[in-house]
Amino acid sequence: MEGVDHLAHERNKSEFDVDAMKIVWAGSPHAFVVSDRISKLVASDPGFRKDNRSTLSRKELFKNTLRKAAYAWKTIIDLHLSEEEAAKLRFYVDEPAFTDVHWGMFIPAIKGQGTEEQQQKWLPLAYKMQIIGCYAQTELGHGSNVQGLETTATFDPQTDEFIIHSPTLTSSKWWPGGLGKVATHAIAYALLIVGGREQGVHGFIVQLRSLEDHSPLPGMTVGDIGMKFGNGAYNAMDNGVLRFDHVRIPRNQMLMRCAQYTCLCMPSDAKLILEPCILIRVSQVTCEGKYKQSDVPRQLVYGAMLYVRQTIVADASCALSRAVCIATRYSAVRRQFGSQNGGPETQVIDYKTQQSRLFPLLASAYAFRFVGEWLKWLYADVTQRLQANDFSTLPEAHACTAGLKSLTTTATADGIEECRKLCGGHGYLCSSGLPELFAVYVPACTYEGENTVLLLQVRDMSCKVSHEDCFSAGVQQETSRYNSLYDSSRAFNAMSLRCSKSALLEAFEARAARMCVACAQNLSNFDNPEEGFAELSADLVEAAVAHCQLLVVSKFIEKLQQEIPGKGVKQQLEVLCNIYALFLLHKHQGDFLSTGCITPKHAALANDELRSLYSQVRPNAIALVDAFNYTDHYLGSILGCYDGNVYPKLYEAAWKDPLNESVVPDGYHQYIRPLLKQEIRTARL
């Protein structure tokens, strides 16, 4: 049966132009061509195979990752790949590695926070990988609260050096990727002490290992922090621990950026440290030991965070779409129950319970794709404005990006696990690809801003606005909107929910606004606003989620107002947009009902409409996941393979497990035979 497409009948059912949808998903014809070429290049090169990953021991896995990273670099050089293509290649190699941090954190930090001189010295070395860098910020005792970092950098004017030191156990650097075994250099963050005075946390370029024999330099205790979640996943990465014992570095290795702003251009894989980078200072220390606050506006430091977080939102749609692609294809292959007169059983994708769990995730993948595109635009716009000294849109851009990072990563991690469950028992096998996808993805909920902490930033911003500005004006506005919503002419009905996105959008707007106003009202009951924020923080988080969901829905609707070529493409996206919005409305109907944005009758109608939308998606489901254009290599899943030939592949794969190398298992003579022969009391165990 090799070569037969077991999903051909599904593909024949689709009602739209899949090739046109591939362009929409990729973002542009150019982006599609690059992705398509590079993903096929990686898939066809046995040097990048990954199907054996789950059975390797930690040391074998790590060594294999070192090999792949070197091989990828060789490929990039041999084929003269552009920066864009090189980044895509690393993406499709699809394995966490020290290179992610080198390209995604180390180089950008030097570009963003280094002086011209520092950039000229260090960047060429880094670009050629003559040095390999990591980003040493988080400590054993400190993640989210960067201001609490304990590592010290004390200026010694006599030698014109900084003394980097770890004064406590909890000040040990902990988590940085690439630090454990590979990196030769680090950007290390430490509390600057000049003339006995603490001057906040700053970044320092510190050499870690000899460039000759790779041994750690004097004063460094460095190693790997040990195993992490999942079989392969981040165990391919040497997340590290590092203690400094009075390590001296020249003064010119403190990042002292003071000139104009050019730092926000980073490669697309800037995402791999655990926990956020907030409130780092960029300042200067003179050789006389004078501390000068940088003239780089504080706001600019936010720019780097914006960049990284918007790439995380873009990645969310990739990860979720992978899981959805696997679960959708397997749901069309798998049959269970419903056989009539000995005929084939029912495809599980035809069950409404399966559809009601799977199709909202399919819709979410598309929704996150489009909100990611918008965030990319927003980032470019903010960058332009910053260069013209216009900081006006930065706070809102920061709040949106933080909120959407939190919303999309949480939904994606949960969605991957839901897709795994939708594949039944076989989803629990590593060969399904889903355990690995989950374990690799889920730290995104924690790194670059823990998701709940981020939502509190959204609410801080949006509710402080409500509290201070809107509380008088806003409540009135809100009230008028409230009334208008109940105009009989605007009342929802099944028809309006189907035909009028404006009615849906209004419901989401009203819900977000009213939850925010309710929070503001509750806050006003507290004499001390700080205490109020602390006490009501769980409610504020819910209001922030409502705000972020409104953003995703509204950007999806905006996307549909653009011209979208290709037969039936826009119609499919309309259906997915409605599913996304109505699914959220159903899931959070408590919010909508309690704030009076909809009535129970509307909720019931929305639910009926949702079922009818699922029926519209059904014939197009396989084509909608084909539009992601993922190779079987990238998917890394037998259950999700393009041709749907699942069972023979599962069966073959099983025999490759190391346990099957011998028919009688190692341990039989010592531990099984004594049981069977009743010789356990005298056995050596």
Place this chain on the structure above:
Amino acid sequence: MEGVDHLAHERNKSEFDVDAMKIVWAGSPHAFVVSDRISKLVASDPGFRKDNRSTLSRKELFKNTLRKAAYAWKTIIDLHLSEEEAAKLRFYVDEPAFTDVHWGMFIPAIKGQGTEEQQQKWLPLAYKMQIIGCYAQTELGHGSNVQGLETTATFDPQTDEFIIHSPTLTSSKWWPGGLGKVATHAIAYALLIVGGREQGVHGFIVQLRSLEDHSPLPGMTVGDIGMKFGNGAYNAMDNGVLRFDHVRIPRNQMLMRCAQYTCLCMPSDAKLILEPCILIRVSQVTCEGKYKQSDVPRQLVYGAMLYVRQTIVADASCALSRAVCIATRYSAVRRQFGSQNGGPETQVIDYKTQQSRLFPLLASAYAFRFVGEWLKWLYADVTQRLQANDFSTLPEAHACTAGLKSLTTTATADGIEECRKLCGGHGYLCSSGLPELFAVYVPACTYEGENTVLLLQVRDMSCKVSHEDCFSAGVQQETSRYNSLYDSSRAFNAMSLRCSKSALLEAFEARAARMCVACAQNLSNFDNPEEGFAELSADLVEAAVAHCQLLVVSKFIEKLQQEIPGKGVKQQLEVLCNIYALFLLHKHQGDFLSTGCITPKHAALANDELRSLYSQVRPNAIALVDAFNYTDHYLGSILGCYDGNVYPKLYEAAWKDPLNESVVPDGYHQYIRPLLKQEIRTARL
């Protein structure tokens, strides 16, 4: 700082008798004593250490599991442990192994479905482990739908044998634990064919491997199905694949139970096959090739499912409480933000966002414990009735057990992952114990009845009742209840929510009933009821969840009506009961609002009350998890260790990773140095 209790100040805050709570948690003084003794015995024996589990390769892990299983058996024999104690010992060894299936599925199947003669022959061998059994039911192509199994057992009257055969690839047995490498025998399920007629799926005792050299017998192709989710987890188990090529077994190895009913007593670890056992027949074939339907009532087969599922509910509270214990202790140790004047930062357990995620899970652990106790009682009651030929309570018991299995396992799997996230970045380390706990636990959502399929069984039962019986009478009843709820005297207010559990319970009852009635009404719009059930199945699942949550809330309230000794113990449980109910009310407020069971005002008041309850739990949180009485060995988590001395232990553990065996990693010369030295183009990769 060795020996210092870093959580002593937390323990001193508690307002209740922890030792008395330990008895409540254990279920009885006797249960506490046994658990306490055996868990300490396991914890103190280095033969059972498990801290090295995550770094072992598959083969090492498996061999180590074989050793532990043999060592556990030796311990059981040497110490003359009772059956109860032996089961506890296997529980506290805390590693999936072939013994789980031998004791939990193989032996019970023979007891339940075997004739007297079969029991006399096989049970003594199994009890002494002279044979090791597995339970071979699921196939590559069939899990939930047992009636669709493809393996055949054809009776050959000439030799008085059955011929067991796998006619297709998808008929390969797939998943059975212990099958891959260890078991000498299997209960294999196959479609019985007698005289050319198919007679449904039956069980057969099949020898798999030689008792002399462990090699597979002729006609058997058997092996391991490969790696599964997680580092250790079920990779310690040899879930297997098996193809039969016309394997002949004597006629007396078909399970042919026909006598009176005695099968429902099983050991407590009967839980470890993937996917459910439904609709297996127990019949007889005579030597002349005559098929006789068994006189064992079909209902009795349900009894075995009831048993296994009620143990799964009991296990849910164990797994969830472990995760909650870890997250609660670490939340009291971990400090982040909020330092004032250089003082210590705030314990993260003091943040309301942390409390609003953690404390409902703490309450859920207790709630599941008590509903598990009730199910155990229910099971015993049903068993007694069955022995007296009273089948009247079986359908409801079956629906309750199925629904609660689904509800508690889903909530527990999600809860473990939430606890992991509540531990921030460090929760992602294997040394936190949470990745392993999740990966070991999560298959419970799929095995022994996939959770969504189970909820459809609940709705089938409850809604068919609604549809047929209640639809006339029921709606009226419902309406009267509806009206009474709105009696001003019964209206909810903050006071009644706090003081009157009956008001809360009524809200849960009304919600469950009205959702069910709404489904019934919607079903009546379909001409064909089958089609209606299929189309509305997602709604029916939601109604089933509402029904199951009502059960958990009502059983918690019933528990509180009992006498509970110990200073402050009952008060703590009252608080937890209210948290559990109000948390659900908040989470599902859409249901409560749309069915008119509460008003938006009530929802807001419930939310305020919830915050105040969190404040009441806070000082008792550590003591409430101490009451689970888990040893550090069983918890298997540095973050959750009893003394709270987290950071030094994390730091020490890191150095034990195999990657730290050498300072310069294996692979440096081949793959890192060529990068740094710009020699990649000529490197051999």
